Amino acid sequence: MTGLVVSIKTEPNNMTKQAGWTGMSRRLGLIALLLLSTTSRAAYNLNFQEPATLLARNVYGMHIWMMWVCTVIFVIVFSVMFYSVFRHRKSLGGKPATFHESTKIEILWTVIPFIILIIMVWPVTQTLLAMRDSSSPDITIKVTGYQWKWGYDYLKGPGEGIKFTSVLTTPQDQIHNQAPKGEHYLLEVDKPMVVPVNKKIRILTTANDVIHSWYVPALAVKQDAVPGFIRDTWFKADREGVFRGQCAELCGKDHAYMPVVVEVVSEEKYAAWIAAQQQQMAASAGDQDKVWVLADLVKKGEAVYSQNCVACHQANGKGIPGVFPALDGSKIAIGAKAEHIKLVLGGKPGTAMAAFAGQLSDTELAAVTTYERNSWGNKTGEAIQPAEIKAAR
Amino acid sequence: MEATANGHAEAHGHGGQHPTGLLRWLTTTNHKDIGTLYLFFSFAMFLVGGVMALLIRSELFQPGLQIIEPERFNQITTLHGLIMVFGAIMPAFVGFANWMIPLQIGASDMAFGRLNNLSFWLLPPASLLLVTSLFVPGGAPGVGWTLYPPLSVQMGMGMDLAIFAVHILGISSILGSINIITTILNLRAPGMTLMKMPMFCWTWLITAYLIIAVMPVFAGAVTMLLTDRHFGTSFFSAAGGGDPVLFQHVFWFFGHPEVYIVILPGFGVVSQVIATFSRKRLFGYASMVYATASIAILSFFVWGHHMYTAGMPVTGQLYFMYATMLIAIPTGVKVFNWVATMWRGHLTFETPMLFSLGFIFLFTMGGFSGLVLAMTPVDVQMQDTYYVVAHFHYTMVAGALFSAYAGAYYWLPKWTGHMYNETLGKVHFWLTMVFFNMTFFVQHFLGLAGMPRRIPDYALQFAEFNKISSIGAFGLGLSQLLFLYVVITCIRGGAKASQKPWDGAEGLEWEVPSPAPYHTWETQPVVK
Numbered sequence: 001m002t003g004l005v006v007s008i009k010t011e012p013n014n015m016t017k018q019a020g021w022t023g024m025s026r027r028l029g030l031i032a033l034l035l036l037s038t039t040s041r042a043a044y045n046l047n048f049q050e051p052a053t054l055l056a057r058n059v060y061g062m063h064i065w066m067m068w069v070c071t072v073i074f075v076i077v078f079s080v081m082f083y084s085v086f087r088h089r090k091s092l093g094g095k096p097a098t099f100h101e102s103t104k105i106e107i108l109w110t111v112i113p114f115i116i117l118i119i120m121v122w123p124v125t126q127t128l129l130a131m132r133d134s135s136s137p138d139i140t141i142k143v144t145g146y147q148w149k150w151g152y153d154y155l156k157g158p159g160e161g162i163k164f165t166s167v168l169t170t171p172q173d174q175i176h177n178q179a180p181k182g183e184h185y186l187l188e189v190d191k192p193m194v195v196p197v198n199k200k201i202r203i204l205t206t207a208n209d210v211i212h213s214w215y216v217p218a219l220a221v222k223q224d225a226v227p228g229f230i231r232d233t234w235f236k237a238d239r240e241g242v243f244r245g246q247c248a249e250l251c252g253k254d255h256a257y258m259p260v261v262v263e264v265v266s267e268e269k270y271a272a273w274i275a276a277q278q279q280q281m282a283a284s285a286g287d288q289d290k291v292w293v294l295a296d297l298v299k300k301g302e303a304v305y306s307q308n309c310v311a312c313h314q315a316n317g318k319g320i321p322g323v324f325p326a327l328d329g330s331k332i333a334i335g336a337k338a339e340h341i342k343l344v345l346g347g348k349p350g351t352a353m354a355a356f357a358g359q360l361s362d363t364e365l366a367a368v369t370t371y372e373r374n375s376w377g378n379k380t381g382e383a384i385q386p387a388e389i390k391a392a393r
Numbered sequence: 394m395e396a397t398a399n400g401h402a403e404a405h406g407h408g409g410q411h412p413t414g415l416l417r418w419l420t421t422t423n424h425k426d427i428g429t430l431y432l433f434f435s436f437a438m439f440l441v442g443g444v445m446a447l448l449i450r451s452e453l454f455q456p457g458l459q460i461i462e463p464e465r466f467n468q469i470t471t472l473h474g475l476i477m478v479f480g481a482i483m484p485a486f487v488g489f490a491n492w493m494i495p496l497q498i499g500a501s502d503m504a505f506g507r508l509n510n511l512s513f514w515l516l517p518p519a520s521l522l523l524v525t526s527l528f529v530p531g532g533a534p535g536v537g538w539t540l541y542p543p544l545s546v547q548m549g550m551g552m553d554l555a556i557f558a559v560h561i562l563g564i565s566s567i568l569g570s571i572n573i574i575t576t577i578l579n580l581r582a583p584g585m586t587l588m589k590m591p592m593f594c595w596t597w598l599i600t601a602y603l604i605i606a607v608m609p610v611f612a613g614a615v616t617m618l619l620t621d622r623h624f625g626t627s628f629f630s631a632a633g634g635g636d637p638v639l640f641q642h643v644f645w646f647f648g649h650p651e652v653y654i655v656i657l658p659g660f661g662v663v664s665q666v667i668a669t670f671s672r673k674r675l676f677g678y679a680s681m682v683y684a685t686a687s688i689a690i691l692s693f694f695v696w697g698h699h700m701y702t703a704g705m706p707v708t709g710q711l712y713f714m715y716a717t718m719l720i721a722i723p724t725g726v727k728v729f730n731w732v733a734t735m736w737r738g739h740l741t742f743e744t745p746m747l748f749s750l751g752f753i754f755l756f757t758m759g760g761f762s763g764l765v766l767a768m769t770p771v772d773v774q775m776q777d778t779y780y781v782v783a784h785f786h787y788t789m790v791a792g793a794l795f796s797a798y799a800g801a802y803y804w805l806p807k808w809t810g811h812m813y814n815e816t817l818g819k820v821h822f823w824l825t826m827v828f829f830n831m832t833f834f835v836q837h838f839l840g841l842a843g844m845p846r847r848i849p850d851y852a853l854q855f856a857e858f859n860k861i862s863s864i865g866a867f868g869l870g871l872s873q874l875l876f877l878y879v880v881i882t883c884i885r886g887g888a889k890a891s892q893k894p895w896d897g898a899e900g901l902e903w904e905v906p907s908p909a910p911y912h913t914w915e916t917q918p919v920v921k
Contacts, residue, residue, distance in 0.1 A: 044857060045842040048774060059770050066768065070761040077732060078754065084735045085742075085750070090672070096739035100674035109729045110722060117718045120768075125711060127770045132707040175850065177457045185456060186852045210544040211637055213702060213777060217843035222773050224703045226638060227543060228631020231704035244852075248702075248777040248845045250537050252544060253463040256848035322530035323464070323549070352547050 056220035137202030145212025148254035216245035301371025422506025431488030438480035467535025474538030499582025570601035584920030596661030659796030671738030672897035744818030759787030780840025806890035810908030831865030
């Protein structure tokens with residue numbers, strides 16, 4: 001019950017800006033839902049997620065309005081049909097009628113639905129035009145879909161220059177039913193996208209490999225991420241909170257495992273977050289110039305491997321025969337460093353092996369290749385330094 | 394409609410002029426034999442596709458990975474779609490076309506007998522290719538039945554098997570359609586003008602034109618995939634100057650008419666069944682013909698509604714939204730005409746009528762969810778979620794499959810000479826009705842809540858409805874075995890069927906004996 005009550009309280013007072021989906025329709029719809037669902041636990045959700053933007057609220061109301069139109073037509077048509085089923089049965093006797101056409105009625109039931117559609121379409125058009133107007137944003141963020149994670153690049157506005165990837169953090173043993181599932185199972189990441197509340201955020205989407213789609217239900221945002229092309233969308237969250245979504249275009253084996261998490265915070269918290277990010281980035285930049293000890297590289301490499309390579313090459317380095325090559329005992333991982341670096345940087349076009357040059361830093365690439373060369377049965381004893389990666393780019 | 398019938402009551406051909414045994418089925422050019430082959434084949438593929446559905450729903454019974462790894466899950470999902478559309482539902486209606494069109498128009502057979510034989514026998518090897526792709530290195534393609542690149546370009550050799558299979562399935566459909574059009578336009582009995590033809594023939598005539606128009610487009614799309622994969626082209630790769638979204642345009646230009654190809658023959662069946670069991674002529678025959686033609690023509694103009702989130706300009710979204718909404722009108726007209734046919738009729742509710750009523754009720758619900766999806770701002774929320782899955786299962790299962798069952802029960806007496814077990818038929822209907830809704834109604838809510846498609850594992854808030862859906866799916870699947878039992882027992886025996894077991898029926902097929910002799914209408918009737 002609490003969920004519904006809260007939503008009524010936070011409805012905006014100024015509802016005149018968009019065409020009338022909010023207000024009466026929504027209240028009626030909510031009452032209907034209340035009557036229909038004696039429990040409003042998330043488990044038996046009957047409607048969209050709680051909207052967090054004006055447009056999302058708009059879409060929510062629009063859908064309820066459409067459901068009413070459909071319900072009315074449904075009731076009219078099927079009460080006629082069921083009346084017929086009960087009253088025009090052969091067992092009640094009499095004779096069947098013989099009428100079988102009427103031009104007048106055909107015209108009537110063509111024109112009336114047409115008029116209903118026209119009435120529906122005008123406000124929908126207004127909403128769509130608003131959804132596609134991404135002009136004058138406060139912050140612009142480029143979102144890149146990878147197999148199988150998201151990359152966020154703050155391009156313009158406060159926070160510009162911040163860049164990181166966002167990877168699922170649900171542990172494998174939860175997925176394989178060896179540990180109880182956490183509350184945000186499959187919807188949790190290491191680094192969410194953080195944005196300030198009440199600011200217009202323009203999202204540019206693209207992809208590194210195949211088509212993905214960036215989707216956050218509470219923000220009513222979904223935009224395909226097409227490799228080689230840039231699309232855009234936008235949102236302006238009107239309340240703080242954590243909003244979770246998923247990739248919405250089949251992109252390979254881990255399509256279910258690349259969630260989207262957007263954290264909407266106050267402006268002060270956002271400024272603090274920016275400062276923290278910039279500090280972190282400065283620290284790791286320093287990492288790139290120093291000379292690393294083998295053991296440290298391997299340790300860091302194991303973490304990078306588990307986030308980026310384990311999906312295909314597996315934790316034991318043995319891959320999947322016939323599908324993903326083994327790294328344990330592989331000629332490339334034991335052979336010349338240059339070939340190994342080249343493959344990881346550039347990928348293998350036409351296969352699922354992505355080019356990691358754009359996804360990982362020099363330090364991360366140095367660490368993961370060092371890990372591969374010194375793990376399982378591979379014992380080259382060789383370290384690859386970040387400077388070597390930088391030179392090879 | 395009056396007719397003078399040819400009275401032969403022989404159950405065999407004259408003097409054993411056709412082979413028997415295996416050779417008979419391999420070389421037959423008889424429309425009844427070929428119809429039977431199509432129907433059995435389609436039901437077998439329906440069971441194969443159904444097993445895949447049960448695998449999917451088993452994995453989705455609970456959050457977490459229990460039975461299949463994600464790559465396999467994607468492969469099973471893809472094959473489920475391809476098999477059901479191209480191996481089950483399309484061949485089923487071609488089977489009906491083969492059996493019934495010559496009977497209904499007073500022709501002795503289809504126009505091209507050997508072409509007909511080829512059209513059928515292309516199907517088993519093609520389907521074998523498709524299913525064996527599961528067992529080659531890399532497995533079947535895990536790309537969804539929509540085959541989008543660049544993902545489909547990444548796939549192993551299973552993708553190539555699927556492309557070849559799809560080519561062969563397409564050729565079969567095109568050849569069959571050429572046969573159907575030529576038959577209907579040229580071999581109608583004297584006096585049967587086009588506007589006196591049964592609705593089933595009309596819907597197939599229009600569907601056949603759709604098939605010829607769009608199957609080659611699908612062939613083009615998958616051929617471009619093949620060349621991108623192996624011959625250095627970059628139709629769908631930005632690096633080479635191409636665009637992945639080009640595939641979506643070409644695919645959906647085929648794909649949208651394809652869904653009307655799947656449903657229009659079903660509309661024809663339902664029109665005839667409702668009229669029969671209402672003991673009243675179909676209301677608005679001319680209107681129904683025009684509505685069907687409008688739906689077919691409009692279907693070419695709306696493909697973009699599958700691509701609202703692909704990044705098209707807002708003008709494109711608006712255009713496709715308006716065009717898509719328009720299709721609701723002729724479809725609505727058809728629903729109103731069916732109800733008007735029932736109105737003040739003399740109704741009885743044998744199994745064909747039950748399935749037809751179930752069809753109208755549930756297909757209309759599918760139509761409503763389609764109308765909701767047509768609205769771009771709402772579609773942005775629903776695209777690629779389970780709301781879409783619910784929509785197309787309502788239209789394709791509760792739509793096409795229910796109308797196929799209606800036709801099967803309706804014409805089984807004519808095919809076999811026996812009445813099927815009416816009680817079991819009704820049980821089959823009610824079980825299917827209940828379990829179908831249990832499986833798919835809750836999926837609307839899953840989509841609204843934000844559950845994406847094509848995922849083997851999901852967040853905890855989706856668990857309850859997935860559990861319900863999976864239980865429903867098992868009930869639905871098992872209930873179809875009852876249909877198999879009803880059909881087999883009907884073939885083997887049962888109450889003898891008269892020439893016209895349904896007293897409200899009209900049409901030339903009811904002027905020949907039950908079972909229909911091997912050769913019928915060798916002398917064409919004259920239609921008044």
